[in-house]
Each structure stands twice: as structure tokens, then as C-alpha cells.
Amino acid sequence: MKRKLFTIIISLLSCTFAWASLKLDIELVPGTLKEEIKEKYAPAVVDLRLTGDLADEDFYYIRDYMTSLKRLVLKETKVDTIPERAFYEHPALEEIHLPLDLIYIAEEAFTNCRARVYVTGNYPNEPFNIGTELAISGDNERLYVDKDGHVYSADKKILYRGNPDDHHCELEEGLEIIEKYQFANCGFAYVVLPSTLKEIKDHAFENAFWELATGTSNHYGNSMVVRAKVPPRLGTGVFNFYTGDYDKPYCTLIVPPGCTEAYQNADPRWEEAFESIEEGYYPYDTSSIHAASEQSLEIHTNNGIMTINNTGTCRLCIYDIAGRCIKNCIVENNITIGNLPAGMYIYRLQGSDIAESGKFVIE
Numbered sequence: 001m002k003r004k005l006f007t008i009i010i011s012l013l014s015c016t017f018a019w020a021s022l023k024l025d026i027e028l029v030p031g032t033l034k035e036e037i038k039e040k041y042a043p044a045v046v047d048l049r050l051t052g053d054l055a056d057e058d059f060y061y062i063r064d065y066m067t068s069l070k071r072l073v074l075k076e077t078k079v080d081t082i083p084e085r086a087f088y089e090h091p092a093l094e095e096i097h098l099p100l101d102l103i104y105i106a107e108e109a110f111t112n113c114r115a116r117v118y119v120t121g122n123y124p125n126e127p128f129n130i131g132t133e134l135a136i137s138g139d140n141e142r143l144y145v146d147k148d149g150h151v152y153s154a155d156k157k158i159l160y161r162g163n164p165d166d167h168h169c170e171l172e173e174g175l176e177i178i179e180k181y182q183f184a185n186c187g188f189a190y191v192v193l194p195s196t197l198k199e200i201k202d203h204a205f206e207n208a209f210w211e212l213a214t215g216t217s218n219h220y221g222n223s224m225v226v227r228a229k230v231p232p233r234l235g236t237g238v239f240n241f242y243t244g245d246y247d248k249p250y251c252t253l254i255v256p257p258g259c260t261e262a263y264q265n266a267d268p269r270w271e272e273a274f275e276s277i278e279e280g281y282y283p284y285d286t287s288s289i290h291a292a293s294e295q296s297l298e299i300h301t302n303n304g305i306m307t308i309n310n311t312g313t314c315r316l317c318i319y320d321i322a323g324r325c326i327k328n329c330i331v332e333n334n335i336t337i338g339n340l341p342a343g344m345y346i347y348r349l350q351g352s353d354i355a356e357s358g359k360f361v362i363e
Helices: 056-065 260-266
Strands: 022-028 045-052 071-073 095-097 116-119 143-145 151-153 158-161 168-170 190-193 223-226 252-255 276-279 289-291 297-302 305-319 325-337 343-351 354-362
Touching (some): 276 305
Parallel strands (some): 045 071, 095 116, 168 190, 190 223, 223 252
Antiparallel strands (some): 297 305, 305 325
16 A cells, blocks of 8 residues: 555653654555554544545544544545544544535434534535535635525525525526525525525525515515516425425515416426516616616605605506515506504515616605
8 A cells, every 4th residue: 555644753652652643644555544554542633634535434433432533634535425423522623624526415424523624625425414514715716605695506506505694695696506505594585596596495495585675573574586587497306495384485486577487387386385486687776776777756644644756557466564565566657645553664666767676654
């Protein structure tokens, strides 16, 4: 067996059996780590860099016997799978660098292990529960991380990991596939999916919930905007949203103009999972105002009456504080809406030349 480097800093076996720290660099044949690092030396290893290949038993030898190991570098190994519970409850690990060509991480591989785990190359097809959040190595050339912390393939065609803290989520154009479980259990004010999207894989939005754009918690509202004119393919359980005590989340699906029927016919879940389907390009968001110069718009409220003066045609949607759509109509030129109970409301106007959203109060 070829060994690149086996640096053993030894004052190992003195009369008092004091152990020195070992920093090792080994090219490995699968299943031979126990032979390379004898059991009596294993507890002294603090830094280990491996090349070659590993068998499952090598991972478990690291876990069970190398109890002082702080740093493990696997980047240049031929490993494609991290086995189940590979580093489960390891007491000392602080840093693990995953293999460049890794494909899969098994269940609970890092559960109760405090190490920071770095992806150095391919993003693994991880299961939902691996026991830690993966970090992206600074020298990784196979992945792209956008300004909001979403992790894509380098060509931006595959979303490998969504940012669970991005409540106003807008994914980049060029994206074609959203991988499994990427937004499971996340809370959103709105989501915007690009026109290039072709597929949303299993459980991508499982238990996702919807919050008012104002930041009020425990209410459902807002929108999922899908800008693709051809409805993306849906995997299993994609829209198993968390709905609390309601049958559906108070969330609107917004599709491109003229595409409502296409979405209804493509897969019944596009209609079943949402409160309603509307047409447009912008999210329902009280912080966003998009206006064009060719169409003018004035909105006034007084004594429980809302008046809209408009020079064109647009669709009006009014939502109450709980996110329920209480008015959905076409506005041609001017319109007056009365008999609204006292309270705060959120409106959204969408037309060919204008899109605006905001809030108003009826006293």
C-alpha cells in the first residue's frame, strides 16, 4: 500500500503513557484504516487527511475509536456515500470536509455531531434528516450561492438547497429543477418561481406555511408566483402546506396572463393546494410597488368607502387582515367600493401597464 505521508509526532509511549497529538495523511484501501492506525494510537489522532477509498467500517472506526479527532479531510477520496450514522455523537469533531464526488448522505450521518460539515464539490442528494446543515466550502467550483443564500448548481439549473430564513423568496432565472425537501417547514410572505422552471421534486414545500406580508405571524396569505408559461412537473407531496385549522392555506397562486387553464389542466394540485388562481407576474407584497408610466392610478379611502381612479383596465383583489380575499373584480376606469367593515385591508392591482400593492385602513 502506498502511503503519501504518515506523520506521527511521537512521544507516544513514554513510561507515563502520555499521548501526543497525531496529524496523519494516509492513502487508504477500503477496510484497512484499523490496520493503518492501530487501536492504541487512534485516540491520539486530532487531524486526519485521507485519500483513496473508504468502506463503511472505516467510517465507524473513526467514529468509535478516534475520539479526539477534530479535523477530517475527505475531499480527495473516492467516496460517493456517507453511511448511516457515520459520525453519530462523535465527541470532538469540529470540521469535516466532504468528498469532491459525493452523491449521497444517509440518515443521521451527523446527528449530535458538532462539526461544521463542508461541501467541497457536488451537492449530495441528501435525505431530509441528516443531522446537520451543510456549509459550502469557499473553494467549491461546482456550486453557486446567490445573495439570499440559496444553493444552486454552477450553471444555476438545479436548486439544491433553499434558504429557510428567506421569507420573501425569489429564485433566479435559469433555474429548471427544485430538489426534494428544499423548503420543507419554511415560512413565507411570498415565493417567486422563475419562467425557466420545469420540475419541482418530492415534498419541496411540505409543511411550508404562509405569513402576512406585514410580518404578522400565525396568519396565512400572500402568494406563490410561478412565471413559467408551461406548468412545471410536480413530484409527490410538493404542496402539502401547513394549514392549521383550515382546509387550505390562505395563499394565492399567480400564473402568467392567459395561463390559468393550462395550470388547471396540467395537474389538479395546482388548483387544489391554493385558495385561488390569479394571473400576473408580481407577488402579493405590501412592500412592493411596480408602476409603469402609461397608466395612472389614484386610490382614496373615506368613511368606509374606497375609490379608485384609473385610466385603464386592471384586476383588483382586496384581502382582510387574515389574508382572505374578500373582493376580486375587474376595474375599468373608476370604481367605488363601500360597505367594508372597519379594519386594515391589503389591496393588489394588476394590469397590462401597472401592478401595485399596498394597505389601507377603514375606520
